Amino acid sequence: MLSNLRICAVSHQTISSVHINNICCYKVRASLKRLKPHVPLGRNYSSLPGLIGNDIKSLHSIINPPIAKIRNIGIMAHIDAGKTTTTERILYYSGYTRSLGDVDDGDTVTDFMAQERERGITIQSAAVTFDWKGYRVNLIDTPGHVDFTLEVERCLRVLDGAVAIFDASAGVEAQTLTVWRQADKHNIPRICFLNKMDKTGASFKYAVESIREKLKAKPLLLQLPIGEAKTFKGVVDVVTKEKLLWNSNSNDGRDFERKPLLEMSDPELLKETTEARNALIEQVADLDDEFADLVLEEFSENFDLLPAEKLQTAIHRVTLAQTAVPVLCGSALKNKGIQPLLDAVTVYLPSPEERNYEFLERISRLLLPFADQHVEIPSLTAGNIALTVGLKHTATGDTIVSSKSSALAAARRAEREGEKKHRQNNEAERVLLAGVEIPEPVFFCTIEPPSVSKQPDLEHALKCLQREDPSLKVRLDPDSGQTVLCGMGELHIEIIHDRIKREYGLETYLGPLQVAYRETILNSVRATDILDRTLGDKRHLVTVEVEARPIETSSVTPVIEYAESISEGLLKVSKEAIESGIHSACLQGPLLGSPVQDVAITLYSLTVHPGTSTTMISACVSRCVQKALKKADKQVLEPLMNLEVTVARDYLSPVLADLAQRRGNIQEIQTRQDNKVVIGFVPLADIMGYSTVLRTLTSGSATFALELSTYQAMNSQDQNTLLNRRSGLT
Numbered sequence: 001m002l003s004n005l006r007i008c009a010v011s012h013q014t015i016s017s018v019h020i021n022n023i024c025c026y027k028v029r030a031s032l033k034r035l036k037p038h039v040p041l042g043r044n045y046s047s048l049p050g051l052i053g054n055d056i057k058s059l060h061s062i063i064n065p066p067i068a069k070i071r072n073i074g075i076m077a078h079i080d081a082g083k084t085t086t087t088e089r090i091l092y093y094s095g096y097t098r099s100l101g102d103v104d105d106g107d108t109v110t111d112f113m114a115q116e117r118e119r120g121i122t123i124q125s126a127a128v129t130f131d132w133k134g135y136r137v138n139l140i141d142t143p144g145h146v147d148f149t150l151e152v153e154r155c156l157r158v159l160d161g162a163v164a165i166f167d168a169s170a171g172v173e174a175q176t177l178t179v180w181r182q183a184d185k186h187n188i189p190r191i192c193f194l195n196k197m198d199k200t201g202a203s204f205k206y207a208v209e210s211i212r213e214k215l216k217a218k219p220l221l222l223q224l225p226i227g228e229a230k231t232f233k234g235v236v237d238v239v240t241k242e243k244l245l246w247n248s249n250s251n252d253g254r255d256f257e258r259k260p261l262l263e264m265s266d267p268e269l270l271k272e273t274t275e276a277r278n279a280l281i282e283q284v285a286d287l288d289d290e291f292a293d294l295v296l297e298e299f300s301e302n303f304d305l306l307p308a309e310k311l312q313t314a315i316h317r318v319t320l321a322q323t324a325v326p327v328l329c330g331s332a333l334k335n336k337g338i339q340p341l342l343d344a345v346t347v348y349l350p351s352p353e354e355r356n357y358e359f360l361e362r363i364s365r366l367l368l369p370f371a372d373q374h375v376e377i378p379s380l381t382a383g384n385i386a387l388t389v390g391l392k393h394t395a396t397g398d399t400i401v402s403s404k405s406s407a408l409a410a411a412r413r414a415e416r417e418g419e420k421k422h423r424q425n426n427e428a429e430r431v432l433l434a435g436v437e438i439p440e441p442v443f444f445c446t447i448e449p450p451s452v453s454k455q456p457d458l459e460h461a462l463k464c465l466q467r468e469d470p471s472l473k474v475r476l477d478p479d480s481g482q483t484v485l486c487g488m489g490e491l492h493i494e495i496i497h498d499r500i501k502r503e504y505g506l507e508t509y510l511g512p513l514q515v516a517y518r519e520t521i522l523n524s525v526r527a528t529d530i531l532d533r534t535l536g537d538k539r540h541l542v543t544v545e546v547e548a549r550p551i552e553t554s555s556v557t558p559v560i561e562y563a564e565s566i567s568e569g570l571l572k573v574s575k576e577a578i579e580s581g582i583h584s585a586c587l588q589g590p591l592l593g594s595p596v597q598d599v600a601i602t603l604y605s606l607t608v609h610p611g612t613s614t615t616m617i618s619a620c621v622s623r624c625v626q627k628a629l630k631k632a633d634k635q636v637l638e639p640l641m642n643l644e645v646t647v648a649r650d651y652l653s654p655v656l657a658d659l660a661q662r663r664g665n666i667q668e669i670q671t672r673q674d675n676k677v678v679i680g681f682v683p684l685a686d687i688m689g690y691s692t693v694l695r696t697l698t699s700g701s702a703t704f705a706l707e708l709s710t711y712q713a714m715n716s717q718d719q720n721t722l723l724n725r726r727s728g729l730t
């Protein structure tokens, strides 16, 4: 596969003479249509005269560009804001593809999974590498659908900067908030791109306000749109006071003219731009002392004399400090505004050395990514993004270092730094990447292989998929022995099912999709238990007394306490067994067999006959905790989701009426251009299959985003209905 891909990147003739399997062949041909032969990188180029264009000066400079000229960036946004379309334009203008891919036609580079092309959505982050005006840009296109939040989180960890894309007619939407918070957590400097300026209802002012209000960010307006919606034809560069107009006859947006704004030809636009530039200078000066000094000392009389480069450098610093975000605009679909966006990436987003990471990785085989194509490279300097293959024990979220001793040193430093509380950016944090936060799965269903003999193949496929995607959980149902898939949403599970079929050739059967409920107890209860068993000539005897009581933690990990009467010595040898017994008991509550949350378990007494195995101690403790949980008053908790529905005014009433029937609790209805945005909570159990219902109710005009808010207690009537249904009574 690897050599095929390397060859594909070099020459058409080479490929046709190489024996490769059908799938690879197909991928190779598809990519050849669009890849310029001179662009991708490989080792053997020098032996292929004529295939490499003159643009490549030296292989070394391409593989290892100076670190200051590297930009590792991600693209993030709400679903359908236009990430993939923008990425396609970026690849086209940077010379890496020969034609413009279209999500609506299903032929984009970054959405390369079959499911992505069929559904027109991004699921996996795709990495692409290209050059722009002497800079190396490693770009990652991340999914917008909330089911794939983890995928976004795991790529944010390796980024030095990000472009947040917004639909200019919608402003900040639900998922944008989530990814923005994730980027805050990882301290990622950002620039905003207000896309879809050509769309009816697009409003630069509205979108900027929503960035200010909802994201609590300070927007730096580096551009102003020329026209809006149908009349959108270009942008003004506020920093340089130039207008950029795209040729209406050009169908790929390559041709555009950049002209200084003149009093004679554009008096109004010039006035507006000068005001915007002055405001920008004041805003930046407020945030950056060095720039403030410069402005006060040399340019306070006339801001017009301030060179654009000085302003750009200050904006770069402010962006890096994350005290404000540059805002640009355009229309990816109509091919306007992408080239200046690329310029802004190189000018305002930081290089890896400015982000001050230290990587220590040593890997035997390195590949440069180009979506689903990879090119092997001999080496790489710090700050680049590359892929490695064949790692057997590494999963998403792990940090790879050069040796065991450096890992130990980093861990020791982390421990020491951990003691000095609340110190940010400590050395250990720079060495070890922050782990990804794995969200709790809210849905599950059983999965079965086509025959018992295929069970090992299914287990293998699930193991591989889990290493790639830790938000997918797999467990064995202890009662039925069936394999259970737990995922982030209906779409997540559907895609996993589809991938098992396509990538592992296994036709599996899914059971009905079920909501992942939880349980809790409402009062404190005590229970005792005795386990007395003789195995061979050994007697195992344990007596246990525990108390289970409700507490507030919102966690399924029980709090474990020990009464003072428990002897230190006994605890030393059996603590692990006791805690494993408690944890396993709390995994399966007495009502539905769901995990028990918000509970503390106190061990009051424990006596163990000499020679009793730790397994028996664990089993007795587990049984005793289960007894206590059973005796208590119990409560089922159900996942409550944050819901945001964007719907055209005319369809608001049917959507609200439908939500009322789904136990929806509406918090707010906002107006966004011609649309209404309904914000509220709804129990997950009542919103299953909602996309189909919403499509029917609104003739396909509405969109929605769903995210776990919390687990809430069910009322007794709903709880009884659920329990009866589960026990087959109704």
Ligand SMILES: Nc1nc2c(ncn2[C@@H]2O[C@H](COP(=O)(O)OP(=O)(O)OP(=O)(O)O)[C@@H](O)[C@H]2O)c(=O)[nH]1
Pocket (backbone or CB within 6 Å): 077, 078, 079, 080, 081, 082, 083, 084, 085, 086, 103, 104, 120, 121, 122, 123, 142, 143, 144, 145, 195, 196, 197, 198, 199, 330, 331, 332, 333, 334
């Ligand atoms: N009018 C208009 N439509 C656009 C623009 N950019 C993208 N679209 C359309 O918006 C839809 C979504 O575009 P995508 O590029 O797939 O958006 P995405 O953000 O990658 O979507 P996910 O991968 O599902 O998160 C498609 O139908 C595009 O044709 C634009 O600038 N203007």
